[in-house]
Amino acid sequence: AQSVTQLGSHVSVSEGALVLLRCNYSSSVPPYLFWYVQYPNQGLQLLLKYTTGATLVKGINGFEAEFKKSETSFHLTKPSAHMSDAAEYFCAVSVSAGGGNKLTFGTGTQLKVEL
């Protein structure tokens, strides 16, 4: 069975600083990996996804993530944080089998951006 670990339930950065949110996964087969963002009392919005091909994936709002198979990681980064990036971020893994898919989510990382 697959699983996802997000290190750090809360991360705080200064505006303009690098954002790094960590995600490690466990999967017995090649995974599909996702990062979602959630603003308070809202649903989840897809930031980016890795399926196959290029291991560096670019998403919306200037975020990107790199799939590293040897490290079983899919960390999310953004070069310069903005106040509007304050939200909760979820990493998820999917293993498709027999049609349809189920996502397994990490417990989330709350990002705080300070002036």
Added chain:
Amino acid sequence: DGGITQSPKYLFRKEGQNVTLSCEQNLNHDAMYWYRQDPGQGLRLIYYSQIVNDFQKGDIAEGYSVSREKKESFPLTVTSAQKNPTAFYLCASSPRTGYNEQFFGPGTRLTVL
């Protein structure tokens, strides 16, 4: 506009009452999902359906029931058997094959008094 709607946004119920949460999508997706979100626990899968008239239990199905009579609708009933129903509930949908991305609705916050 295509998307997923959940209603109501906030719902209050007395303990012991069943309550049904609505989820509708006009994305023509075959698969639909219900998640429960609690602080610090991420999202946990309650039920999912890959096709009309068929659904499967997720990781925390006890105390919940669903139906899938129409492709666009996947209502969730929180029964009185659910011991701790107060939570944020999220509905999602995806194409059945070829894609693994799920699209989420805005959620319903259920409070049981």
